[in-house]
Amino acid sequence: MARFHGILLFSALLCLVRALEASTGDADPVYRACVDQCEKTGCVGEKCFHHCKFSSDGKSIDGPWYLQEPLYLRWKQWDCLSDCRYQCMLSREEEREQLGHKPVKYHGKWPFQRVYGIQEPVAVALSALNLSMQFHGWLSFFILLYYKLPLRPDKKSYYEYTGLWHIYGILSMNCWFWSAVFHSRDVELTEKLYYSSAVTLLGFSLILAILRAFDVRDEAARVMVAAPLIAFMTTHILYLNFYKLDHDLNMKVCAIMGVIHLLVWAIWAGVTRHPSRWKLWLVVVGGGLAMLLETKDFPPYRGFVDAHALWHATTIPLTYLWWSFIRDDAEYGTSSLLKKMK
Numbered sequence: 001m002a003r004f005h006g007i008l009l010f011s012a013l014l015c016l017v018r019a020l021e022a023s024t025g026d027a028d029p030v031y032r033a034c035v036d037q038c039e040k041t042g043c044v045g046e047k048c049f050h051h052c053k054f055s056s057d058g059k060s061i062d063g064p065w066y067l068q069e070p071l072y073l074r075w076k077q078w079d080c081l082s083d084c085r086y087q088c089m090l091s092r093e094e095e096r097e098q099l100g101h102k103p104v105k106y107h108g109k110w111p112f113q114r115v116y117g118i119q120e121p122v123a124v125a126l127s128a129l130n131l132s133m134q135f136h137g138w139l140s141f142f143i144l145l146y147y148k149l150p151l152r153p154d155k156k157s158y159y160e161y162t163g164l165w166h167i168y169g170i171l172s173m174n175c176w177f178w179s180a181v182f183h184s185r186d187v188e189l190t191e192k193l194y195y196s197s198a199v200t201l202l203g204f205s206l207i208l209a210i211l212r213a214f215d216v217r218d219e220a221a222r223v224m225v226a227a228p229l230i231a232f233m234t235t236h237i238l239y240l241n242f243y244k245l246d247h248d249l250n251m252k253v254c255a256i257m258g259v260i261h262l263l264v265w266a267i268w269a270g271v272t273r274h275p276s277r278w279k280l281w282l283v284v285v286g287g288g289l290a291m292l293l294e295t296k297d298f299p300p301y302r303g304f305v306d307a308h309a310l311w312h313a314t315t316i317p318l319t320y321l322w323w324s325f326i327r328d329d330a331e332y333g334t335s336s337l338l339k340k341m342k
């Protein structure tokens, strides 16, 4: 009997996992029929796709090369199937809307309206804005350190976290670049690149937060803090890329790292006498609220703005404030070091 219960529980769990993989939208028989039909004829209603013609004239897929879809299209997953899925989703959603139904997810994603083939235009534009904000912040930090603040005789800055903030700036810009690419067209490759760069950025931010909050200046101690975190990040990235691209697991890992990162800064902001600690407070509170927004999952407004896009919007002012804190910290660090030397 116990074994029977075990099997029952196992199959129930299996069903749950299956249910999570497939979405309501793509389980809909009307949608499925539409995709099947489209793959055969290359058309959905009036709309037809050129590259579907390669296999639509009755020739099998493994005919001569010139009758097949170009390989690079298939590799990019910009192929007949993905266009058919998109067009069928649009027409199905239109029908559902007329019947007064709410939007549903297709293949795990909400229905988005494409603009010039860009999948989530709002998220792409916001990612680009974030990228330029990061660049602006990093550039102003660079100018402050090397042109405005006094330098050591060997032309290096007095501030002890310069190198770490430079790496942070580069990782942030890299992450926003891949975010823009991923939101233009989400296929496995762009998703992996986006996730990997986001994990790297989050992990590095956590290391940096610990080093700055505990004022770790000694090289060996810094390595001791960084090594286990880098090992964890590497394992997680390898797991995502070469074993399983697990969205839920990645969400959890990122959320935990994000929360610890914010906590480190929050606690430090509470105890430090730093003159710009109020900026830290604002970033921590704003970042926390933004993270709450990210956990909300609602269908995109008019097919354009969803919670994730809003989250990308909130990070723009936070980035400005954040680099402003970093600049203040560089000034503060330099002046307190110079005072000590006198």
Ligand SMILES: [Zn+2]
Binding pocket: 123, 179, 183, 308, 312
């Ligand atoms: Zn994003």
